[in-house]
Amino acid sequence: MPYTIPVGPYHPALEEPYKLSVACTGEIIQKVDVEIGFSFRSIELLAQQRNYIQDVTLVERVCGICSCVHTFAFCSTAERIAGIEVPARARYIRTIMLELERLHSHLLWAGVGAEVMGYQTLFMEAFHLREQVMDLFEIISGNRVHYASNRIGGVNVDIQDPKGILKVMENIRTALATNIVPAFMKNVTVRSRAVGTGVLTREDALAYGVVGPMARSSGLSIDVRQDAPYAAYQELGFKVITQTECDVRARVVVRALEMLESVRLIEEALKNLPSGPIAVADPFPVLPAGEAVFTAEAPRGEVFYYIKSDGSDIPQRVKIRTPSFINIPAVQAMVKGQNLADLPLIQASIDPCCSCTDR
């Protein structure tokens, strides 16, 4: 006999609010409806009532994990309207911060994913490594979560000791290459839970418009760092990681390999850090009237910013589309015909962020 069970609004894998109504026959999921908006904050509206300097601080609060990419995308959109060219050193520092953020986010996901799979040792290993990344954020910016590193026209923080950070990166690279990545690639527990689970076909991935590791694990080679390079990605070279299996394991593998690519990018950027200023001379540039779009590759995928300026110091319109907003609905395609017990893992494989979704 078919039945429907409510799951949430507290997520069974992550402590974030959204609600699923899961229709099942026996143990098999037939359909799922998703509800969001439990902590909607109207950040876009608030941004249209504050000046650009205040907005940089505001948009950093869209997410506690990918905060840097939000300030980066906001500042880059404003710089595009104003025609500001950011100094080379600032572009490299932005790249380093963005890739550290990806590392931090993917390690957080690795820990949560491992726990959901029942692999506690890997959870602890991932979170131990994540602490080292967060320590690096503290060394560079003074903060572990909201770094306040970006400003319109450059960055607020300089990297004083690239060699010291390179030493830590070497430790992180070794731990990833010897422990974390092989565990996600080869371990029996991971394979038994993830292979063939929660398939999102290439066609469904395109129809739902998913982005980031979700898209790349369904065979779509889309990555803003490749498609519309920004910061220092063009100079540093960049490899897009894709998988074609379309299941939870493919998502796990994409994120695992992306961590190694992030480490490589950070190391290259640190070794080739240009000298010179970290921001343009004018700390309060005036934006002319105009509009622009900017996209960047956040850890969970493409983040989209649109700003319309009326020439005043307050934006007329700020639009933010986060990757989770576009990725979460795809759970409907991923759970159909799946065992109810796999629902938490399938949801977690999206790496959903309700803070971003309810921005």
Add this chain to the structure above:
Amino acid sequence: MEAMKLVNDLAGFKAWESRKDGWWTDASNLDMVETAHRLAEAGARLMTMTGAAGVNGETTVIYHYSLEGQAYHFKTASRGQKLPSITPETHAANWIEREIQDLFAVTFENHPQSERLIRPPQLEPGFFRRPGGADSRSQES
């Protein structure tokens, strides 16, 4: 360039404008449902849609697409606060249109699932229709 060719023969099409963030067109008189259909057939991805309070109580809506790494932006406006839904052509538009409905009170006709998405239930639709920019100061005072 492909997306440009896809819609050039549609009635109401206006010339493309090249900008740093992609190609833009005024889609005021363009059939967006047919446009969405052709773009979906070609494998284009709907990145998102931007709503903004426009003149005479209408809403400016910009459809942002990506095809082969190139961005295309179609700018149009509601008529009587209504627009045809492109969700039947592009599943990705489902939440996007519902959010614009919640925030700017636009009705997307023929939307297959038009209930509230993100709006707090105690608020009326259209609570984002407040002036931004320099005009937001008049609200504060």
